[in-house]
Amino acid sequence: MTGLMSDMPRKNGWTIAEYVGDRTPDRTQRLLNQAVWDHDQAQGVVRRFVVEQLGDQPLRVGALDESGQEKQGESTAGAKRQYMGCAGQVANGVNTVYCSYATAGGHALVGARVYVPQEQLVDTGRRAALGIDAGLEFRTKSQLARDILADMIADQTIPPWIAGDEVYGRAGKLRGFLEDNGIGYVMRVGCAFTIELPTGERMRADAAVTTHLAGRKHTKRWQVCSVTGSKGERAYAWAWLATTSPRHSLLIRKHLQTGELAYHYCHVPAGRPVTLMTLVRVACLRWPVEEGFEFGKDHFGLDHSQVQLYTALLRHIVLTLAALAVCAVTAAQAKTQAQQPILPATPDDEPPDDPGLIALTVAEIKRLFLLVTRRQQPENHHLHWIWWRRRHQARARWFHHRTRLRRQTGQT
Structure with a gap:
């Protein structure tokens, strides 16, 4: 765990063994390959820790997605030529849900x-x-997602809402599983996804938008909603189409500049009141899973393992999730106590002398942890750099926000 939270550029059995002071990688390799411990139970501990710390939030969403690790050859469990999101193309590697x-x-x-x-x-x-x-039996990606959610239901850590992209949105059995267990969802679907309107018409999602939401006469059916993301406020136009089922609907997002559309199929459990803004927020909380991949890979070695066996691969992932969870939860707690940095109110605002500091990030929490374990320079030197980065990022955020305001008003 200390090795995974270190600042080493690569985190595998050899580098971690050297970092912690071992003379050979035998101990780290044994931990992943032969040692007797239950990685599924360890994953449950990580999950319960996160839910215990973040479970008091008003809106909680389980976001499903897959990420990959490129590999050479076919001697690693799960490795084959397949579409790899990390490569943006078909490549040889392992995909994990x-x-x-x-x-x-x-x-x-x-x-x-x-x-x-x-x-x-x-x-x-x-x-x-x-x-x-x-x-172990063959499982599709949507079935693997269902297995994860079944574990969360079993230990009562399942959130009220689930979100996912088209891989999971088009999986009818996954959607049925969630409905049977009283869990709401907002799932991305393709333009060819078919819905049944209250009039009894069965239409593709894109055809339904063309028929019932396009043109000036339907302008009032679109509502511009702004949701805070990792890079500030993001505004889109949203519309909500009812179906023959009172518990299902189609949520459509439209880009304000390009007009590009995205479709979401929604289920709201019986007895749960819901507004358009609630569904919008659930849809937008699908994106943090991508941030989790970025943090996990860049800072904790999520895709650095050079193991080949199935159990070792899962164990490396679970230990990485544990390291990430400690820093992510700490950053979330620090965020509640941090003062918000200054942001421009109009496109013509001049930059302040001191924009303040951004909240402690996962990366900065990890650096603070390194102060306790391994200190290369005096403590004040490291703390100064943590302060400097946060102030610099607050200033960059200020200019980024002003640029967006100017773009929205047509200024250059």
Whole structure:
């Protein structure tokens, strides 16, 4: 854990062993490959810790997504040529399905399942060579997401809402599983997704928008909503179409400049009041899972493991989630006590002499942890740099916000 929270550029068995003072990587390799410990139970501990610390937030969303780790060859469990989001194309690697526990105040990754291709499971010899348990069955990405959510239901850490992209939005069995368990969802779907309108018409999502929301006569059916994101306020136009089911609807997002549309299929459990703004906020809390991938990979080595066996791969991921959770929860708690940095109110505002400081980030919390474990310079030197970065980022945020205000008003 100390190695994963260090500032080493690569975090694998060899580098961590050297960092903690071992003479060989045997101990770190044994921890991941042969040591007796239950990574699923450890993942549950991480999940309960995060939910205990962030569970008092008014809006809580489980955000589903997958992320990958590029690999060479076919000797690693889960590795094959497939679409890799991290590469933006088809590449050789391992994909893992994750769930982020996301709130407006903070978020952390709390669940992970490695996607194992069917061809690795049907070959008994290859299965054994990759360290894949005989009881593991082939699961699609949406089924892996359902397994994560089933664990969260079992230990009562499931949030009231689930969000996901089209991979999960088009999975009818996943949506049915959530509905059967009284969990609301806002899932991205494609333009060809079919809904049934209260009139009895069955239409594609894009056709429904063209028929019922396009043109000047329907302008009032669009509502501009602004939601705070990691880079400030983001405003879009939103519309809400009812279906024959009183518990289901289609939520449409429209970009204010380009007019680009995004479609979300929504389910609201019986007895739960909901507004358009609630569904908008749930939809926008899908994005923190991407931030979790960025933090996990850049700061904690989520995709740095050079292991090959299935169990070792999962164990490295779980330990990374634990390190990330400690820093993410601490950053969320610090955020509640921090003063907000100054932001411009109009496009013509002049920059202040002192814009203030941004709240402590996950990266800065990790650096504070390093002050306790390994200090290369005097403490005041490191604290000065943490202060300097936060002030510099507050100033950059001020100019970024003013640029957005000028863009919105047509100024250059």
